[in-house]
Amino acid sequence: MRILQIIDSLDIGGAEKMAINYANSLAKSIEFSGLVATRKEGNLKNQINEKVNYLFLNRKSTIDFKAILRLKKYCKSNKIDYLQAHSSSFFTAFLVKLLYPKLNIIWHDHNGLSEFLSTRKSVALKIASYFFKGIVVVNYQLKNWAERTLNCKNIIYLANFTILNQHEQKETFLKGIDGKRILCVANLRFQKNHFLLLEVAEQLKESHPDWTFHLVGKDFNDDYSAKLKSEINTKNLSDTVFVYGSKSDTQNCINQSEIAILTSQSEGLPVALLEYGLNSKPVVSTEVGEIPLIITNGVNGFVVPKFDASVFCLSLINLIEDEALRIKFGQELYKTIVANNSEQAVITNYINWL
Template sequence: MRIIQLIDSLEAGGAERMAVSYANALSKKIEFSGLIATRKQGPLVNLIEKEVAYFFLNRKSTLDIASLFRLRSYIKNNNITIVQAHSSSFFLAFLLKLVYPRVQLIWHDHYGNSEFLSKRPTRVLRILIPFFSGVLVVNHNLKDWCKQRLKIANIIFLPNFVGCENKTPSETILKGIAGKRIVCLANLRSQKNHYFLIEVAEKLKISHPDWTFHLVGKDFLDDYSREIKALIVASNLEKKVFLYGSKQDVGNIIDQASICILTSKSEGLPVSLLEYGLHKKPVIVTNVGDVSTVIQKNVNGFLVESDQIEVFYDSIVKLIANDKLQIDFGLALYKTIVENYREESVIKIYINWLQNSCK
C-alpha cells in the first residue's frame, strides 16, 4: 500500500495530531506513508517521523487550480494508491479524484460537535461522498449520523489512538505550586467550554487558593479568546488561571499536573484524554462524545455531565483530598489506554479494512 494523509494544516488540533499519528504509524507497516499539509504548516511538523514523506502544498484558495495539479503530480509521481482526507480536506480530495480518477479516497471524519449533529450541513457531503471508497469516523454518534443522513454503506468506527512518546524537548515550565496544578489540554474553541472551567476555578479559588489551572492549546485570537481572557481578568483569576497557547512538549506539561480535566460541551474522542491516561493522571471530564467509552465513572476517572459545574467542582475537591484516589484513577486509566487505544491494535484493524475497501 502507498498511502497519503491529507490535512489542511499542522496546527495543534485533534484531527491534525491524528493525521500525523496515522502517517507515523503506517510508515512502519506499508511500502509508502506520506503526509500533505495543504494550506498551512505548524508545530506538528516537528512530530513527523523521518520515515514519512512530507509535502507542503501551499494551497491559496478553495479553487487553487495550480495547487490541485501540483497535488496530482505528487500523487502520480509517487504512485500513491490511497488518499486519506482528514476533516475538511475532503473537498480537495474530491477535486483530485476528478483529475486523477485512479486514486482511491478515504474520508476521515473528525467532526467535533458530535452533540449537535442535527445542525450539521449535509448538502455538499451527499454530493461528494459517492466519490469515496469508505469513511472512517472517530465516535459512535458520527457513525450513526453518517449512516442515516449520508446513506454511507462502507463506514467504520476506529477510536483515536496514542502511539509512542515523541522526543520533543521539555521546554514548558508551568506556573503555580508543584503538586497543586490542574491541566486542561484544549484549543481555545467554544466547544471546549472554558466558561465552565472558569466558573469551577472561581469556586476552587475560595476553597483551595493554592491550586491553579493551566490551559494549553492554540489561541485563535478571535472573539471567543478575547471573551475568555476578559472573563479571567473580571473574575480576578489572573494568578489562578494561566494560558500558554499551543505547545509541543505535551508529555512534559502533563507530567507537571496533579489533575487533568476537560470541560467540553461537545467532543468526538479527545486525543488529550488518551494522553492524560498514558501519563497515569487522574481525570475529571464531561460526558460528551465517546468520552464515556474511555472513562468508567468512579473507576478510572470522574465523569460529569456538561452542565453540572457544582458536581465538577466537588470531584476536583475529592481528588485533592485523596492522594490514593489520584494514584488509583491514574493507574486504572493507563490500563484502559494501553489495552484499547494504542497504535498497534487500531492500525491492524485499519489496514484490514482498507484491504477490503480499496480493491
C-alpha cells in the first residue's frame, strides 16, 4: 500500500500534527509513506521521520497549475494509491484527481468548529466529495454532518492519536515559579476562547497569586491577538498570564507545568489534550467536542461548562490545593489515552478500513 499525506502547511497545529503522525506511523508498516506540504513549511518539519518521503509543493495560489502538475507527476512516479488530504488541502487533492483519475482521495476532517457546523462553507467541498473514496472524521459531530451534507457515504470515525517526540530539543523556558505553572496549548483563535482563561486568571490571582498561566500556540497577530493582549494589560495580568507564540518543544513546555487546561468554546478532538495525557498532567477543560469521551469528570480530570469561569476556577483550586489529586488525575488520564488513543489501535483500524 502506498499512501501520501497532504497538508497546506507545517505550522504547529492539530491537523498538521496529525498529518505528520499518520505519515510517520504508516512508514513503519506500509510500502510507501509520503507527506506533501502544499503552501508553506513550518516548525513541524523537523518532526517528519527520515523514512517518510517528503515534498514541498510551494503552491502560490488556490489554483496553481504548475504545482498541481508537479504533484500529479509525483503521485504517478511514486505509484500512490491513496492521497489523504487533511482539512482544506482537499481542493488541491481534488484538482490532482481530475488529472490523474486512478488516484483514491481520502479526506481527513479535523474541523475544530464542531459547535458551529451550520455556518461552515461547503459548496466546493460538496462538489469535491463526489470524487472522495472515503472520509475520516475526528469526532461524531463531524461524522453526522458529513453523512447529511456530503456526497461520499464511506465515512469512518478515527480518534486522534499522538506520539511523544523522544528527540525533542528543549528551547523554551517558561516564566513563573516551578510547581506553580498552568499551561494552555492552543493557537490564538476565537474557538479556543482565551478570554475565558483571562477571567479564570483574574479570579485565581485573588486567592493564589503565585500561580501563573502560560499560553503556547501560534499567534496570528490579528484582532483576536491584539484584543487578548490588551485585556491582559487592562486586567493587570501581565505578571500572571504569559504569551509565548508557537513553540516546537511542546512536550518540554508541558513538563515545566503543573496543570494543563483548555478553555475552548468548540473543539474536535484536540491533540493538545492527548499530549497532556501522555505526559501525565492533570487537566481542567471545557465540556466541548469529544473531550467528555476522554475526561470523566472527577475520575481522570475536570470538565466544566464552557464560558463558566467560576466553576473552572474552583476546579483549578481543587487541583492546586491537593497534590495527591493532581498525581491521580495525571496517572488516570495517561491510562485513558494509552488505552483509547494509541498509535497502534488507530493505525490498525485505518488500514483495515482502507
